[in-house]
Amino acid sequence: MVAPRVAxxxxxxxxxxxxxxxxxxxxxxxxxxxxxxxxxxxxxxxLRHLGEHEELVTHVEERHARHPAAQLELEQPPVEVxxxxxxxxxxxxxxxxDQARHRSSIGFAAMEPAIELxxxxxxxxxxxxxxxxxxxxxxxxxxxxxxxxxxxxxxLLRVLAGLLRPHGGSxxxxxxELPRERWKLPGKVGYLGHEPLLYRELSGxxxxxxxxxxxxxAPERVDHMLRAVSMDTRADxxxxxxxxxxxxxxxxxxxxxxxxxxxxLDEPRAGLDPGAAxxxxxxxxxxxxxxxxxxxxxLDWALSEADLSLGLRDGRPxxxxxxxxx
Amino acid sequence: MIGAARAILRKDVQxxxxxxESVPAxxxxxxxxxxxxxxxxxxxxxxxxxxxxxxWVTLLLAxxxxxxxxxxxxxxxxxxxxLLLAPVDRTALFVAKAAALFLFLCAVELVAVPAFTLLxxxxxxxxxFPELLAILxxxxxxxxxxxxxxxxxxxxxxxxxxxxxxxxxxxxxxLLIACAQATEPLLRQDGGPEDLARWLGLLTLYDVxxxxxxxxxxxxxxxx
Numbered sequence: 001m002v003a004p005r006v007a008x009x010x011x012x013x014x015x016x017x018x019x020x021x022x023x024x025x026x027x028x029x030x031x032x033x034x035x036x037x038x039x040x041x042x043x044x045x046x047l048r049h050l051g052e053h054e055e056l057v058t059h060v061e062e063r064h065a066r067h068p069a070a071q072l073e074l075e076q077p078p079v080e081v082x083x084x085x086x087x088x089x090x091x092x093x094x095x096x097x098d099q100a101r102h103r104s105s106i107g108f109a110a111m112e113p114a115i116e117l118x119x120x121x122x123x124x125x126x127x128x129x130x131x132x133x134x135x136x137x138x139x140x141x142x143x144x145x146x147x148x149x150x151x152x153x154x155x156l157l158r159v160l161a162g163l164l165r166p167h168g169g170s171x172x173x174x175x176x177e178l179p180r181e182r183w184k185l186p187g188k189v190g191y192l193g194h195e196p197l198l199y200r201e202l203s204g205x206x207x208x209x210x211x212x213x214x215x216x217x218a219p220e221r222v223d224h225m226l227r228a229v230s231m232d233t234r235a236d237x238x239x240x241x242x243x244x245x246x247x248x249x250x251x252x253x254x255x256x257x258x259x260x261x262x263x264x265l266d267e268p269r270a271g272l273d274p275g276a277a278x279x280x281x282x283x284x285x286x287x288x289x290x291x292x293x294x295x296x297x298x299l300d301w302a303l304s305e306a307d308l309s310l311g312l313r314d315g316r317p318x319x320x321x322x323x324x325x326x
Numbered sequence: 327m328i329g330a331a332r333a334i335l336r337k338d339v340q341x342x343x344x345x346x347e348s349v350p351a352x353x354x355x356x357x358x359x360x361x362x363x364x365x366x367x368x369x370x371x372x373x374x375x376x377x378x379x380x381x382w383v384t385l386l387l388a389x390x391x392x393x394x395x396x397x398x399x400x401x402x403x404x405x406x407x408x409l410l411l412a413p414v415d416r417t418a419l420f421v422a423k424a425a426a427l428f429l430f431l432c433a434v435e436l437v438a439v440p441a442f443t444l445l446x447x448x449x450x451x452x453x454x455f456p457e458l459l460a461i462l463x464x465x466x467x468x469x470x471x472x473x474x475x476x477x478x479x480x481x482x483x484x485x486x487x488x489x490x491x492x493x494x495x496x497x498x499x500x501l502l503i504a505c506a507q508a509t510e511p512l513l514r515q516d517g518g519p520e521d522l523a524r525w526l527g528l529l530t531l532y533d534v535x536x537x538x539x540x541x542x543x544x545x546x547x548x549x550x
Contacts, residue, residue, distance in 0.1 A: 163410055164550050187413035195404035197411075199337065201344040206337075213333035214412035238344075254408075 114139040114174055114262055114291040115160060121168030122155055122315075129155045130315045133169070137308060139261075142292040144306035146299060148325050152315035153295040154194065157264045160293060161191045174262055187215055190260035192268050192284070196251035200240040204231050204250045207239060208257060215258040225253040230279060244271035252280050263288070266295045299325075327421070330414040334422030339429065341399055348395045349433045352388040356438040359384045360445045371448030378510040381442055382465070385435070386498055389469045392430050394490045396423055396477035406481075406548065420474050420544040424537075427477075428470040435462055447513065454512035457522060461512075464529040465505040471536040472497055478547045504528045 113136045120133040130152045137143045145153045158164040160173055162185040170177070176184035191197075198207045208222040226232040229249040239247060248271045255263065268284055269277045281287060286305060296302040299322060303309060311320035318324060342348055363372075363380050372380060400406045409419055439462070443451060451458060476494045480486035508525030 161411060163407055186411055189411060191407070191411055193404075193407075195407070197404040197408040199341060199399055199403050199405065201341045201399075202337065206340065210333055210337050211408065211412070214330055214409065214414050216329075216413070258412075 113137060113172075114141075115143070115293070116172040117169065118171075119169030120156075120159065120166050120171050122152075122159055122164060123167050128315055130159070130312075131168075132316055133310070133312075134317070135308070135310050137291060137293065139291050140289060141307040142286065142294055142305055144302040144309045144320070145293060145295045145312060146302060146309060146320045146324055147312035147318070150314075151312040151324070153312060154266055155315070156312070157191070157193065157266055157293060157295060160262075161189050161264050162186065163191075187258055188260055188262060190255035190258070190263045190290075192251055192255040192264065193266045196239075196247050197254060198239045198247065198250055201238055203236045203238055204242070204253075205235040207250065208254060211254050211257055217258050221257060225257055228256075228283060229253045230276075245273055245276055248272055249276055249280065252284055256283055261290055263290050263292045265292060267297070268294070269296070269298070269301075297325075327415045327418045330412075330418035331421040331425070334409070334419060335425050338399070338422065338426040342426075342430070347398070348392050349430050351395075352391045352430065352434045353437050355391060356384055356388045356434060357441050359387065360438075360442055364445045372446045372513075373448045374514045375506070375510045377447055377513040378506045380446060381439075381509065381513075382502055382506045384442075385431070385438065385465075386469070386495065386502060388434055388438070389427075389431060389473060389498075390491050390494060392427055392434075393473040393477045393494055394480070394487060396427055396473065397481035401481050410548065416545045416548055417541055419548070420478070420540055423474040423477065424470040424540070427473045428466050431466040431469060432462075435466075448515070451512070458509065458512055460526060461505055461508045461529070464526060464533060465501060468501045468529060468533045468536060469498065471533060471540050472501075475536070475540040475544065475547075478544060482547070501529065501532050504532065 115135070115137040117136075118134050120130055121128070122130040133156065135143065145156055147153050155164065159166050159171060159178070162173070162176075162178060162182045165179040165182075172178070173185060174188050176182065178185075198204070199210075202210070204226065205222060208225060209219065211217075212219060212222050223232070226235045229252055231246060231249050231253065234242060234246060239250065242250070248268075252268065263284055265284060268280070272280065284292070286292075292305075294302055294305055303320075309320040311318040311324050313324055360380075363384075397406075400409075406419075409416070439458075473494065476490055476497070479493065480489040483489050504525050508522055508529065511522070
């Protein structure tokens, strides 16, 4: 049984609201990421018990923190939930129901989806690259896409980014029906793929400056992102003179420059040393509070990061696990 | 759209200034062809229709090199993806690429036209220089508009080195006729503008048609 608590919180642009605010404030806040205690949206929240764990239940209307001086207020009546949700209610997307983190993803079940795929298909000529892909990713959740080489992971990311047209089924990303409403997506997606999307002859600063102009982002943000990825001291070196790890850090800065609500990450730790990977964690990791689709061959790491998982074999859904690589 | 086009153009010029791939290659090609004509025709000077033809055919062939390289950075370094992920009107890419090619052609002609005058031209340009500048500007605009379109088409194909000349040169025939005919009287001994307005009008019409056509279809070329 849920005992709804509500809180009213004012959020400045980019501000995160801690779940602790619930205790003091008398109105409503939605907690998207239970573990990181980050609030990014409006909704109803209640506490309920699930075994030994206390679970935050949320009913969310998306309200991205990027909105200037977003007023978070009660827009929905408190949600009454009869008893604990069963893990089975979450379909087959829960990675490991025994892990507390993944049990917390139960809270996502009531949230506004950021990605909804239903029977998605994509072909290259006669070759079927993706078929029958159905998954729903709530806002703020992380989906790990797993599979061997050529399974269709990168194709899926490119479809979600609006770079490839789906050929069948339905795909809805951040409220944009693809491909019909693809025009709504640019500027909302941060794409970190195999290619860094950086020009080798230009410096890191010039590359980010170029992308900042394309996205209409203030030039100061370039310096901020260079510092955030610790590339400010090599910012004026041509990209061709940088190591793979440095280029990957710049690529992450490029993907985050416009503060996108959705991150599509294809092997984001490729080429990074442990220190650099740790440094990027607040930007592209769970702490970022963004919706993420994560592709990695590091199965353990991907599953530890994920709320949901999707296995792919030959472009078709398959149980997520090590058998995908056999 | 203008801001994005300016950003793309600035980036293209920066890359060209650092790599020195397109303009030096186009210039060297042009100079080499003029030297070949100088010796191949076994004549010290050319004038009239022959001079005009040599000038323009050489410039158009040099343009093929520039068009082939126009999307090289985008193709090889994922620049098109970067553009498609940004909230930018795709027309900005066409405008920027056409503007870059226009600038590259102007840079080539800064060297090529004086070299042509020195190596091949008998009468000298003299008072006809302003008219030649107008013809070059309109010719470059047409090449740039069509070149950006063809470069975008070729960028998505495997045989792009073949596609560019096979598509570009036939479509440039009307422009070649207009440019050569407009230039021919300027390169005669008794030269003076003859029917210049008519040929400039045709060039302008060609430019308008290909700019409009390119703007209309460019969006679809970037679809997968």
